[in-house]
Amino acid sequence: MIVPRSRVFAQVDVFSTLAFRGNPVAVVLDGADLDDQAMQGLARWTNLSETTFVLPPTTEEADYRLRIFTPSSELPFAGHPTLGSARAWLDMGNAPRHADRIVQECGAGLVTVRRDREALAFAAPPRVRDGALDDAYLHRLVAAFGITREQVLDHQWVDNGPGWAVLRLASAREVLALEPDLSLIPDAMVGAIGAHPENAGHHFELRTFAPGAGVPEDPACGSMNAGVGQWLTSTGAAPSSYRVSQGSRLGRAATIEITVDADGTVWVSGATTVAIRGTITL
Structure with a gap:
């Protein structure tokens, strides 16, 4: 059973230079001992497009692992949560292994987030399905x-x-x-x-x-x-x-x-x- 405790939390506005005009993402920066039910419950409660949880990586190549939840399910990858979570992680004072990039581990594998001063950009992951619709x-x-x-x-x-x-x-x-x-x-x-x-x-x-x-x-x-x-x-x-x-x-x-x-x-x-x-x- 998880004993509730205080965890660092941030909410980041992504993709707009105008205050509160982008897409917000909620980020729990210490989600290591939370189970699936607790993560999904919070995502349902925040009622944002996505809520994320930062975890220790399982590979030496990554700076952290990210789990991403919509109000109804978990996603292997999502874009604005990737950028927003990277920003929250940096804002907390963390430093990546490489000064010019962050490597995020998620359900879709490893995703590179490039740093250019304050700007962040993620490399589009491979598509798992393409081609014309039937x-x-x-x-x-x-x-x-x-x-x-x-x-x-x-x-x-x-x-x-x-x-x-x-x-x-x-x-x-x-x-x-x-x-x-x-x-x-x-x-x-x-x-x-x-x-x-x-x-x-x-x-x-x-x-x-x-x-x-x-x-x-x-x-x-x-x-x-x-x-x-x-x-x-x-x-x-x-x-x-x-x-x-x-x-x-x-x-x-x-x-x-x-x-x-x-x-x-x-x-x-x-x-x-x-x-x-x-x-x-x-």
């Missing part, structure tokens, strides 16, 4: 989004753990106009992306819907952006460096930066700000 699933998504098949320019599995699929529409306006009926796709993890006009400040608008994880719409999603970035840059549908806007329909103002190294590695970066520092009894 006709039956595409039909379900089109119906749930309330659009026509002709509006879908392209579609793809971009799954790096959570189960993501994405539809590419012609414009950011079409993406922002979506009013999905998630009751038609209760188990889906799906996004829609469309291009902004030139000189709009962002190249694309992205929205992500995760009813399968108990999150109707995610304000800013690093894992989806990672998989979509790998797809779009590899096909030439996006340049090797671009900016994504997300969350405006939820009153947020997130910006996600995607860049591709010469070796093909896709990096996902954005602002990270510790908004709450304190303790929690668990």
Whole structure:
């Protein structure tokens, strides 16, 4: 039986330079003796897209191990929790083994988080599923989004753990106009992306819907952006460096930066700000 005790806790706003306009993640920085039930219970209570728990690593290559929970389940990987947890870990005074990078161990394996002064960026992990969606699933998504098949320019599995699929529409306006009926796709993890006009400040608008994880719409999603970035840059549908806007329909103002190294590695970066520092009894 776990005896409740005080643990270091932080809440970090990710992907926005404007206060409280990004995507928050709750981080328990000492979760070593917590069981699955306690972790899931806290994640259900915080009711954020994700709540994370920092644990000692099981490999010498990693600086720490991270477990990531939505209100309803555990994820092997998620993007904004990766950046937010790294920021909270550094803010606590920890130092990584290598000055220019942090290595996170999680269900998806080892994820590198690059440090460039105060900026953090994670390397997109390999996709566990890619390729075009089958006709039956595409039909379900089109119906749930309330659009026509002709509006879908392209579609793809971009799954790096959570189960993501994405539809590419012609414009950011079409993406922002979506009013999905998630009751038609209760188990889906799906996004829609469309291009902004030139000189709009962002190249694309992205929205992500995760009813399968108990999150109707995610304000800013690093894992989806990672998989979509790998797809779009590899096909030439996006340049090797671009900016994504997300969350405006939820009153947020997130910006996600995607860049591709010469070796093909896709990096996902954005602002990270510790908004709450304190303790929690668990």
